[in-house]
Amino acid sequence: MRPYLIHHLLEESTEKNPQKTCLVEGTRSLTYQELTERSKRFAQALMDLGIQKGEHIGILLDKSLEQVIAMFGTWMAGGVVVLINPILNTEQIAHILFDCEIQTLVSDAAKLSSSPFEKIRNAIIFGEKGEVAFERAFYIDSTVSAFSPLQKEVRQVSDDTSHIIYTSGSTGLPKGIVVSHRNAIDGAFIVSDYTGLCAEDRIIGVLPLNFDYGFNQLMNTVYLGATFFLYDFFMPNDLLHFLEKERISVFAGIPPIWSKLFHPKLCDLSKPRDFSALRVLTNSGGKVPVPIVQGLRKLFPHTRIFLMYGLTEAFRSTYLDPSEIDQRPDSIGKAIPNVEVFVINSEGKECGPHEEGELVHRGALITKGYWNNPEKTKEVFRPNPFLGPENQHLETVVFSGDIVKKDEEGFLYYVGRKDAMIKTKGYRVSPTEVEEALVRIQGVSECVACGYESDGEILLRVFLTVSDGSLTREKIIGECKKRLPFYLVPDDVVILSQFPLTANGKIDRTRVIEEYARAQQ
Known part of the structure; x- marks a missing residue:
């Protein structure tokens, strides 16, 4: 049977190849069997805390083995993952905790010493005991050995919420986007398929996991049974050395990363390097300037480069096939499989060639809306206007707020935001x-x-x-x-x-x- 919950992906890959390395973080690593067992132990820890099915579990951790264990353990326990980026300021973290009604938090002692956690009832803390007191708290290490593995699966369905992604909104505070298990699994199936990923791939995780496309790299890994390298990007020279040394085959990034690779004061591209293992490079999170696209083609001449477009509300909408990149490097391509894209003008009609309009996403990967924000949900997640008045309510489409245009062959080109949002440094x-x-x-x-x-x-x-x-x-x-x-x-x-x-x-x-x-x- 096709897996319908995220942790089913992990369990299936574990059954096929339990001793294969799943995660690598510096000198530490976990096999599929180790990750599955530790996640089940973490799930039992949550159950012992008394969490309920569908409860929101805040995870305030750096990108690490522990973060991934906490994620899969939460899903196994029937909880909803809320990843909180540690670089957020105190006000933003407090907003997420309050807005998402989080009563159980996973973190480490260092982070808990400097953030607002007055309303938190329960905590699971990796490492030693800190200064903050909780009603109930478990202190564990990465082995989670103090708990036995969860034995009984919590019954869930694919449309249950798997996680809530917080992204900056026009109000100045992060807004939550509600994602289902089906959304995450379909994203792994579709992206892995059209990019041609496989079980032998070595996938680098440069992007944070609370970013939807960084999250997708982890999903692709466990779906395929591949190996995922948790990597924190600092200096481009170090990154290139890592790609070469670890024989990385799949690299997903965003425009600021590519720009740093071609900054003469930050990166030395004169040194000969062997990137022959790098099969696939993908971009999301913003349009890549044409000179950078051309530079990537020169730096990675044997790599298939995919330029993608997406929004968190519907994950991925379009991609440019690598065979088209030299002919139209400024295009975001065409709709991904199982998705239809419309370009609609201000009168609600489809635009002709080279006419600018708003991109509307129909089909797979549409999320469940905004958490605790019905007005914003109604604004973005709308009935399909092309089904007619009697049937519009039968299907929801996403109005992206992005202005695009298409040429005579149907290739799309990004123009800009309909509103005032600024995409900078990988963030909106x-x-x-x-x-x-x-x-x-x-x-x-x-x-x-x-x-x-x-x-x-x-x-x-x-x-x-x-x-x-x-x-x-x-x-x-x-x-x-x-x-x-x-x-x-x-x-x-x-x-x-x-x-x-x-x-x-x-x-x-x-x-x-x-x-x-x-x-x-």
Whole structure:
């Protein structure tokens, strides 16, 4: 029978090849059998804490063996995984814990010492006991040997929620997207199929697992019975050395990673390297500039490169077949298998060739909506407008908010966001979130945030008016680095004497950006 729950993927691969290496983290590794057994022990720990089926389990851990054990253990216990990125600031973490009604948290003592956990009832803590007290807490190591493996499977169905992904929204705080077991499994089946992945692959996990495409790399691995390398990206030279040394065959990345590979001060590409093992390279999380695409083709001449487009609400929508990349390197391709993509204008009609419109996703991989946000769900997850008034309610499609266009052959091209979201450093950043953070700095009066392109990468710029004349660009960036995760720290700060206003007295954001651009010409 086809697996219908995420942990079934792991269990099937374990049955086929129990002693094969599944996970590698530095000098540590786990076979499929070891991961399965430790996950079952972790599931029993959750059951002993008294968690209920469908309960949200917060996992605040770095990318590690322990993080993966906690994920699969949660699914085996019938829980819902909520991965919390440790780089988030205190306010963002507190929002996720409150919004998602988390009462059970998995973490380590170091992280628990500096974040808000007053409402947390239960905790499973890897490592030694910390300062924070919980109503009930288990302290374990990565073997989870203090618990016996879970014996009885918790009954679940494929449409049950598997995890909730938190991503920045227009309100300035992360919003949760509800994903089912079916969504995650279909994503593994479809992506593995059209990219041609196999059990012999050695897949590098550069992306964080709380990012939907990073998560998919783990799903692909356990579905195929491949090997997954948990890797933290710091310096591009080290990354290239790792690809070569470990004979990595599958590499998924995002535009900022590719940009760093071609930064002359960060990476030495003159050294001969052997990338003959690298079969597949995939991009998601933003459009890759054409010069970078061409550079990747030169750096990895024997690698099949897939340029993909997707959104967390529907995971993957399109991909460009590697055979087309030299002819149309600026395209995001066509719809993936079991998905249909429409380009719709403001009147709700399909656009013709080269006419810009909103991308609408129909078919597989559509998630269950936004957690605790019915208005946003209604805005994005809508009845299919092409089924007619009587049948629209029978099917849900996703309105992406992304503007695209297609050519005469049906190839799609990304134009930009319909709203003001900025895709920078691998994250979708809300200008409001940045602006709210900046005006909290003493002496900053008003702020406008925007994205700008530099050397093929989208960076973050802020325009400010200040009440404290001693504030400088360097001081402001320094304060931001203390307060904010790296992707919200502005790359450029412009201090203005005043902002232009619209007729109704609001800051004229468009004029601010355009006037600055003209002044730089």
